Amino acid sequence: MAEESRPVPTKSRTATLTDVARLAEVSIATASKALNGRDQVKAETRARVIAAAEKLSFSPNALARGLLAGRTGSVGLLTSDLEGRFSIPVLMGTEDAFGAGRMSVFLCDARGDSIREQHHLQSLLSRRIDGLIVVGSRTDPRPSLGRNLPVPVVYAYAPSESPDDLSLVSDNVGAGRLAVEHLIACGRTRIAHITGDPAYKAAQDRAAGARATLEEAGLPMAGGQVLFGSWTEGWGRGATRMLLANTPEVDAIFCGSDQIARGVLDALREHGRDVPGDVAVVGFDNWEVLAANARPQLTSIDMNLEHLGRVAAQRLFAAIDGKTGSGIESMPCRLVPRESTTAQG
Amino acid sequence: MAEESRPVPTKSRTATLTDVARLAEVSIATASKALNGRDQVKAETRARVIAAAEKLSFSPNALARGLLAGRTGSVGLLTSDLEGRFSIPVLMGTEDAFGAGRMSVFLCDARGDSIREQHHLQSLLSRRIDGLIVVGSRTDPRPSLGRNLPVPVVYAYAPSESPDDLSLVSDNVGAGRLAVEHLIACGRTRIAHITGDPAYKAAQDRAAGARATLEEAGLPMAGGQVLFGSWTEGWGRGATRMLLANTPEVDAIFCGSDQIARGVLDALREHGRDVPGDVAVVGFDNWEVLAANARPQLTSIDMNLEHLGRVAAQRLFAAIDGKTGSGIESMPCRLVPRESTTAQG
DNA sequence: TTGTACGCGTTATCAC
DNA sequence: GTGATAACGCGTACAA
Numbered sequence: 001m002a003e004e005s006r007p008v009p010t011k012s013r014t015a016t017l018t019d020v021a022r023l024a025e026v027s028i029a030t031a032s033k034a035l036n037g038r039d040q041v042k043a044e045t046r047a048r049v050i051a052a053a054e055k056l057s058f059s060p061n062a063l064a065r066g067l068l069a070g071r072t073g074s075v076g077l078l079t080s081d082l083e084g085r086f087s088i089p090v091l092m093g094t095e096d097a098f099g100a101g102r103m104s105v106f107l108c109d110a111r112g113d114s115i116r117e118q119h120h121l122q123s124l125l126s127r128r129i130d131g132l133i134v135v136g137s138r139t140d141p142r143p144s145l146g147r148n149l150p151v152p153v154v155y156a157y158a159p160s161e162s163p164d165d166l167s168l169v170s171d172n173v174g175a176g177r178l179a180v181e182h183l184i185a186c187g188r189t190r191i192a193h194i195t196g197d198p199a200y201k202a203a204q205d206r207a208a209g210a211r212a213t214l215e216e217a218g219l220p221m222a223g224g225q226v227l228f229g230s231w232t233e234g235w236g237r238g239a240t241r242m243l244l245a246n247t248p249e250v251d252a253i254f255c256g257s258d259q260i261a262r263g264v265l266d267a268l269r270e271h272g273r274d275v276p277g278d279v280a281v282v283g284f285d286n287w288e289v290l291a292a293n294a295r296p297q298l299t300s301i302d303m304n305l306e307h308l309g310r311v312a313a314q315r316l317f318a319a320i321d322g323k324t325g326s327g328i329e330s331m332p333c334r335l336v337p338r339e340s341t342t343a344q345g
Numbered sequence: 346m347a348e349e350s351r352p353v354p355t356k357s358r359t360a361t362l363t364d365v366a367r368l369a370e371v372s373i374a375t376a377s378k379a380l381n382g383r384d385q386v387k388a389e390t391r392a393r394v395i396a397a398a399e400k401l402s403f404s405p406n407a408l409a410r411g412l413l414a415g416r417t418g419s420v421g422l423l424t425s426d427l428e429g430r431f432s433i434p435v436l437m438g439t440e441d442a443f444g445a446g447r448m449s450v451f452l453c454d455a456r457g458d459s460i461r462e463q464h465h466l467q468s469l470l471s472r473r474i475d476g477l478i479v480v481g482s483r484t485d486p487r488p489s490l491g492r493n494l495p496v497p498v499v500y501a502y503a504p505s506e507s508p509d510d511l512s513l514v515s516d517n518v519g520a521g522r523l524a525v526e527h528l529i530a531c532g533r534t535r536i537a538h539i540t541g542d543p544a545y546k547a548a549q550d551r552a553a554g555a556r557a558t559l560e561e562a563g564l565p566m567a568g569g570q571v572l573f574g575s576w577t578e579g580w581g582r583g584a585t586r587m588l589l590a591n592t593p594e595v596d597a598i599f600c601g602s603d604q605i606a607r608g609v610l611d612a613l614r615e616h617g618r619d620v621p622g623d624v625a626v627v628g629f630d631n632w633e634v635l636a637a638n639a640r641p642q643l644t645s646i647d648m649n650l651e652h653l654g655r656v657a658a659q660r661l662f663a664a665i666d667g668k669t670g671s672g673i674e675s676m677p678c679r680l681v682p683r684e685s686t687t688a689q690g
Numbered sequence: 691t692t693g694t695a696c697g698c699g700t701t702a703t704c705a706c
Numbered sequence: 707g708t709g710a711t712a713a714c715g716c717g718t719a720c721a722a
Binding site: 067091095106 | 436447449453461467470495611635
């Protein structure tokens with residue numbers, strides 16, 4: 001259990017440039033130049049100043065500097081939903097990119113509430129961030145924050161509804177194509193698609209890509225149509241049972257998520273179908289915990305979300321430097337082959 | 346694809362207090378008082394100032410304010426590993442608590458690298474954060490950042506090695522007790538424990554709690570000893586097979602993680618054991634995606650990590666106000682009952 | 691090469 | 707009630 005501690009020995013106030021200057025016996029102007037690498041200062045003087053700074057463990061006050069410079073070297077990261085597992089990798093990517101660029105990141109979670117979002121936005125603006133990244137939790141377009149913000153904004157994962165904004169998204173249509181092309185390349189011809197809630201644009205996009213690719217190859221959609229449902233293992237199991245009953249000749253299933261795929265694998269095993277011998281399975285999200293631990297290990301589509309976040313950071317950097325862009329920039333996904341599609345049936 | 350946009354119409358510089366004062370035809374001193382609710386200003390004047398502020402969509406510069414006040418209203422959140430799923434809930438809790446208190450949160454991910462951690466720490470200090478929360482990804486103690494930082498620090502999830510620091514952790518020993526007590530209450534007497542890597546303190550603590558509770562009840566540890574392995578489904582399956590071979594009379598399994606538990610459920614089903622009829626199963630982490638979608642749904646231990654994060658934020662608030670504490674504060678876990686233990690065999 | 695002085699945007703203290 | 711004015715800590719013209 002925690003105890004109250006004795007009063008801490010008086011913390012010495014953090015050193016200021018004035019302190020350093022005094023110790024080095026120069027003016028604060030000279031101290032500033034010495035520490036910032038300006039070349040109008042004698043080497044010996046600079047050394048003395050640097051030594052003094054070290055000794056006082058001086059660290060320049062970023063607030064004062066920002067006040068003067070008009071730029072703070074900080075950006076906002078406004079997420080609508082930290083819980084959703086899609087925000088996290090995007091967030092990691094941006095944090096990584098900004099950290100490398102000596103930028104600090106303010107994290108705000110609006111929890112899907114637009115009131116809270118506005119509140120956070122005001123707070124960020126009052127802190128004079130240099131730019132803002134808005135991360136959504138679904139691929140459906142979200143309302144724009146507007147064009148008259150004093151800082152550039154980049155939307156990631158969930159695009160802005162306004163084409164005037166710059167948005168970075170995953171190419172879900174392309175991902176659907178990727179999955180079906182892979183299955184066709186594996187020699188499959190009776191390919192079904194089991195996916196989640198049809199109200200999600202992600203579901204529609206992936207299905208569109210899958211449909212288009214099948215049509216171009218002159219192949220039918222096994223099961224007659226895309227099987228929409230929910231993003232759960234339970235739906236994966238249920239849909240598979242229906243599918244096996246109606247279309248027993250199915251030899252491949254493209255799933256809208258790894259969770260669904262886990263349910264599909266489960267049901268296939270129950271019905272004695274070998275994977276990938278009888279039926280090949282492709283998942284979506286490449287969620288390691290699910291995909292890599294499945295039996296057999298699950299081939300899956302990776303949206304490269306961390307990369308998406310990094311690119312978002314780069315675009316924001318560029319925008320801060322005045323090179324603004326607009327429109328929706330679509331990033332390719334990649335297929336990660338594992339056991340559930342490798343062997344040839 | 347994104348296109349270059351035409352040069353944006355000149356953004357009007359964000360309004361300052363001077364602008365507001367000029368528009369309201371008062372001095373900046375009066376404007377400041379009016380906006381900050383000081384009571385030495387005529388109502389009519391105040392209204393005029395507020396109107397002017399609205400019109401210019403004035404937002405006070407937090408940098409200037411912080412420079413003067415000596416407090417910035419921002420805190421640092423230093424995580425060692427954003428990828429690990431334990432950091433996220435803690436982080437959500439702290440973000441939530443601080444957001445409500447009008448504090449902004451700087452997010453830094455050190456990626457388990459102490460060099461990067463030092464770098465982030467310096468960056469945060471230069472931004473004059475009011476306090477710092479350090480979130481680890483494992484429950485093993487981590488090196489202290491030291492006692493001579495200019496701001497209070499609270500360690501969450503992973504405690505500091507130094508008892509002089511304040512740390513908040515989950516009570517893993519208590520959680521082990523909780524699980525076994527529940528199984529005993531369900532009428533089980535031949536209880537096994539399959540868990541992860543023995544190098545993790547979490548594994549040792551949970552095992553210790555389980556052992557102690559069994560001893561107190563005069564029950565043996567089924568299987569003869571705790572089955573340590575890795576935090577994977579694969580180990581859950583493998584360990585279960587061994588267990589069923591050596592100790593077929595086992596009637597309950599307490600698992601060190603939900604992933605392990607999923608493997609255990611899998612193997613039990615394969616061997617024709619009914620859950621919970623023949624064998625009851627308890628998981629750990631209460632990871633919804635795994636626990637709630639298991640067949641049967643998995644009873645699991647929840648570490649209340651979001652709450653842990655919120656309490657960490659409260660402790661930091663208190664420390665900022667001068668009420669510092671120290672030592673390790675242990676937060677209770679809770680058992681979430683689901684199908685895998687409810688029915689009586 | 692070094693030092694002086696101003697200003698970034700606010701708030702608080704004091705006069706008026 | 708209101709308005710000058712001095713800080714907060716720093717960078718940078720400009721003067722010395």
